[in-house]
Amino acid sequence: EAGVAQSPRYKIIEKRQSVAFWCNPISGHATLYWYQQILGQGPKLLIQFQNNGVVDDSQLPKDRFSAERLKGVDSTLKIQPAKLEDSAVYLCASSLDRLAYGYTFGSGTRLTVV
Protein backbone atom coordinates (compact mmCIF):
# COMPACT_ATOMS: atom_id res chain seq x y z
CA GLU A 1 0.00 0.00 0.00
CA ALA A 2 1.28 3.45 -0.86
CA GLY A 3 2.19 5.61 2.11
CA VAL A 4 1.22 9.14 3.03
CA ALA A 5 2.57 11.52 0.40
CA GLN A 6 3.63 15.05 1.23
CA SER A 7 5.08 17.89 -0.81
CA PRO A 8 7.24 19.81 -0.99
CA ARG A 9 9.97 18.12 1.05
CA TYR A 10 11.72 21.37 1.84
CA LYS A 11 10.73 25.03 1.71
CA ILE A 12 12.62 28.20 2.61
CA ILE A 13 10.68 31.47 2.77
CA GLU A 14 11.11 34.90 4.25
CA LYS A 15 9.04 35.99 7.21
CA ARG A 16 5.68 37.50 6.31
CA GLN A 17 5.49 35.39 3.13
CA SER A 18 2.89 32.69 2.67
CA VAL A 19 3.42 28.97 2.11
CA ALA A 20 1.27 25.92 1.46
CA PHE A 21 1.85 22.23 2.10
CA TRP A 22 0.04 19.35 0.46
CA CYS A 23 -0.82 15.89 1.78
CA ASN A 24 -2.30 12.83 0.11
CA PRO A 25 -3.28 10.23 2.73
CA ILE A 26 -3.41 6.46 2.36
CA SER A 27 -6.39 5.47 0.25
CA GLY A 28 -9.48 4.80 2.34
CA HIS A 29 -8.18 6.50 5.47
CA ALA A 30 -10.94 8.67 6.87
CA THR A 31 -8.89 10.49 9.49
CA LEU A 32 -6.15 12.93 8.57
CA TYR A 33 -3.84 14.83 10.91
CA TRP A 34 -1.39 17.71 10.58
CA TYR A 35 1.35 17.82 13.20
CA GLN A 36 4.08 20.42 13.75
CA GLN A 37 7.47 19.22 14.98
CA ILE A 38 9.85 21.93 16.13
CA LEU A 39 13.50 20.92 16.40
CA GLY A 40 14.15 19.07 19.67
CA GLN A 41 10.45 18.59 20.40
CA GLY A 42 7.93 15.88 19.77
CA PRO A 43 5.21 16.32 17.16
CA LYS A 44 2.27 18.49 18.24
CA LEU A 45 -1.20 18.22 16.70
CA LEU A 46 -2.35 21.22 14.69
CA ILE A 47 -5.58 19.93 13.19
CA GLN A 48 -7.50 16.68 12.76
CA PHE A 49 -10.03 15.91 10.02
CA GLN A 50 -12.60 13.14 9.89
CA ASN A 51 -13.44 12.80 6.19
CA ASN A 52 -13.81 16.46 5.17
CA GLY A 53 -14.90 17.79 8.55
CA VAL A 54 -12.69 19.30 11.25
CA VAL A 55 -12.63 17.28 14.48
CA ASP A 56 -10.05 19.25 16.44
CA ASP A 57 -8.29 22.51 15.56
CA SER A 58 -7.86 23.77 19.11
CA GLN A 59 -4.08 24.10 18.74
CA LEU A 60 -4.09 25.67 15.28
CA PRO A 61 -3.01 29.35 15.32
CA LYS A 62 -6.00 30.43 13.31
CA ASP A 63 -4.82 33.99 12.79
CA ARG A 64 -2.15 32.68 10.41
CA PHE A 65 -2.74 28.97 9.80
CA SER A 66 -5.54 27.43 7.78
CA ALA A 67 -6.21 23.93 6.51
CA GLU A 68 -8.77 22.22 4.36
CA ARG A 69 -9.58 18.74 3.20
CA LEU A 70 -11.84 19.03 0.21
CA LYS A 71 -13.72 15.88 -0.83
CA GLY A 72 -12.33 14.08 2.20
CA VAL A 73 -9.10 13.02 0.50
CA ASP A 74 -6.16 15.42 -0.07
CA SER A 75 -5.42 18.19 2.37
CA THR A 76 -3.55 21.48 2.28
CA LEU A 77 -2.10 23.43 5.18
CA LYS A 78 -1.36 27.12 4.67
CA ILE A 79 0.57 29.67 6.68
CA GLN A 80 0.03 33.34 5.96
CA PRO A 81 1.99 35.34 7.01
CA ALA A 82 4.84 33.16 8.25
CA LYS A 83 6.85 33.97 11.36
CA LEU A 84 10.35 32.85 12.32
CA GLU A 85 8.90 30.54 15.00
CA ASP A 86 6.99 28.61 12.32
CA SER A 87 10.26 26.97 11.27
CA ALA A 88 9.55 23.28 11.82
CA VAL A 89 8.76 20.00 10.11
CA TYR A 90 5.09 19.71 9.18
CA LEU A 91 3.94 16.11 9.31
CA CYS A 92 0.78 14.72 7.81
CA ALA A 93 -0.63 11.42 9.07
CA SER A 94 -3.67 9.31 8.30
CA SER A 95 -5.58 6.44 9.87
CA LEU A 96 -8.63 4.33 9.11
CA ASP A 97 -10.53 5.93 11.95
CA ARG A 98 -10.00 8.04 15.05
CA LEU A 99 -9.30 5.08 17.32
CA ALA A 100 -6.47 3.67 15.17
CA TYR A 101 -3.70 5.37 17.11
CA GLY A 102 -0.82 3.62 15.37
CA TYR A 103 -1.34 5.79 12.37
CA THR A 104 0.99 6.37 9.42
CA PHE A 105 3.01 9.54 9.00
CA GLY A 106 4.35 11.04 5.81
CA SER A 107 7.98 12.13 5.51
CA GLY A 108 7.09 15.71 6.30
CA THR A 109 7.86 19.14 4.89
CA ARG A 110 10.77 20.97 6.48
CA LEU A 111 9.97 24.69 6.57
CA THR A 112 12.64 27.29 7.26
CA VAL A 113 11.52 30.88 7.77
CA VAL A 114 14.33 33.44 7.47
Add this chain to the structure above:
Amino acid sequence: DQQVKQNSPSLSVQEGRISILNCDYTNSMFDYFLWYKKYPAEGPTFLISISSIKDKNEDGRFTVFLNKSAKHLSLHIVPSQPGDSAVYFCAAPGGGSQGNLIFGKGTKLSVKP
Protein backbone atom coordinates in the same frame (compact mmCIF):
# COMPACT_ATOMS: atom_id res chain seq x y z
CA ASP B 1 3.12 21.48 31.07
CA GLN B 2 4.54 18.31 29.59
CA GLN B 3 2.24 15.35 30.08
CA VAL B 4 4.63 12.88 28.46
CA LYS B 5 8.29 13.19 29.41
CA GLN B 6 11.39 11.59 28.00
CA ASN B 7 14.17 12.90 30.18
CA SER B 8 17.10 11.35 28.33
CA PRO B 9 17.79 13.18 25.06
CA SER B 10 20.26 10.52 23.95
CA LEU B 11 21.44 6.99 24.64
CA SER B 12 24.41 5.09 23.27
CA VAL B 13 24.73 1.29 23.47
CA GLN B 14 26.91 -1.39 21.98
CA GLU B 15 25.54 -3.70 19.31
CA GLY B 16 24.12 -6.87 20.85
CA ARG B 17 23.44 -5.27 24.23
CA ILE B 18 20.11 -4.14 25.66
CA SER B 19 18.74 -0.65 25.00
CA ILE B 20 16.32 0.74 27.58
CA LEU B 21 14.39 3.90 26.74
CA ASN B 22 12.31 5.51 29.44
CA CYS B 23 9.15 7.57 29.48
CA ASP B 24 7.17 9.16 32.32
CA TYR B 25 3.68 10.60 32.21
CA THR B 26 1.72 12.84 34.53
CA ASN B 27 -1.90 12.23 33.53
CA SER B 28 -3.31 9.22 35.36
CA MET B 29 -6.22 9.14 32.87
CA PHE B 30 -3.92 7.93 30.10
CA ASP B 31 -4.82 4.33 29.34
CA TYR B 32 -2.89 3.57 26.18
CA PHE B 33 0.70 4.24 25.17
CA LEU B 34 2.65 4.00 21.95
CA TRP B 35 6.26 4.10 20.86
CA TYR B 36 7.27 5.58 17.52
CA LYS B 37 10.64 5.36 15.81
CA LYS B 38 11.96 8.10 13.55
CA TYR B 39 14.85 8.03 11.12
CA PRO B 40 16.31 11.33 9.79
CA ALA B 41 14.28 12.90 6.99
CA GLU B 42 11.45 10.40 7.48
CA GLY B 43 8.18 10.55 9.38
CA PRO B 44 7.72 8.67 12.66
CA THR B 45 6.84 4.98 12.31
CA PHE B 46 4.61 3.17 14.78
CA LEU B 47 6.63 0.55 16.67
CA ILE B 48 4.68 -0.95 19.56
CA SER B 49 1.87 -0.07 21.96
CA ILE B 50 0.50 -1.12 25.32
CA SER B 51 -2.85 -0.83 27.00
CA SER B 52 -3.09 0.05 30.68
CA ILE B 53 -4.74 -3.30 31.39
CA LYS B 54 -1.38 -4.92 30.68
CA ASP B 55 2.04 -4.41 32.20
CA LYS B 56 4.02 -5.87 29.34
CA ASN B 57 3.76 -6.21 25.59
CA GLU B 58 6.32 -7.95 23.43
CA ASP B 59 6.97 -7.91 19.68
CA GLY B 60 10.13 -9.64 18.58
CA ARG B 61 13.14 -7.77 19.93
CA PHE B 62 10.95 -4.99 21.32
CA THR B 63 9.21 -5.12 24.70
CA VAL B 64 7.33 -2.32 26.42
CA PHE B 65 6.79 -2.38 30.17
CA LEU B 66 4.20 -0.28 31.97
CA ASN B 67 4.28 0.62 35.67
CA LYS B 68 1.01 2.43 36.32
CA SER B 69 1.69 3.21 39.96
CA ALA B 70 4.91 4.97 38.98
CA LYS B 71 3.40 6.45 35.80
CA HIS B 72 6.39 5.08 33.95
CA LEU B 73 6.94 3.01 30.85
CA SER B 74 10.04 1.71 29.18
CA LEU B 75 10.98 0.25 25.83
CA HIS B 76 13.53 -2.56 25.81
CA ILE B 77 15.36 -3.55 22.65
CA VAL B 78 17.22 -6.85 22.85
CA PRO B 79 19.59 -7.39 21.16
CA SER B 80 20.27 -3.88 19.85
CA GLN B 81 21.32 -3.57 16.23
CA PRO B 82 22.93 -0.65 14.35
CA GLY B 83 19.73 -0.31 12.31
CA ASP B 84 17.89 0.55 15.53
CA SER B 85 19.74 3.88 15.66
CA ALA B 86 16.95 6.46 15.49
CA VAL B 87 14.92 8.85 17.61
CA TYR B 88 12.28 7.10 19.72
CA PHE B 89 9.13 8.92 20.80
CA CYS B 90 6.77 7.88 23.55
CA ALA B 91 3.16 9.00 23.02
CA ALA B 92 -0.26 8.78 24.63
CA PRO B 93 -3.75 9.63 23.39
CA GLY B 94 -4.86 12.83 25.02
CA GLY B 95 -6.21 16.26 24.38
CA GLY B 96 -9.65 17.17 23.15
CA SER B 97 -10.26 14.61 20.44
CA GLN B 98 -9.97 10.94 19.84
CA GLY B 99 -6.91 10.23 17.74
CA ASN B 100 -4.82 13.12 19.01
CA LEU B 101 -1.47 11.89 20.34
CA ILE B 102 0.68 13.72 22.89
CA PHE B 103 4.35 13.03 22.22
CA GLY B 104 7.43 13.22 24.41
CA LYS B 105 10.51 15.05 23.15
CA GLY B 106 12.19 11.87 22.03
CA THR B 107 15.38 9.96 22.83
CA LYS B 108 18.08 9.56 20.21
CA LEU B 109 19.45 6.02 20.31
CA SER B 110 22.85 5.26 18.82
CA VAL B 111 23.84 1.61 18.51
CA LYS B 112 27.54 1.24 17.89
CA PRO B 113 28.92 -1.76 15.96
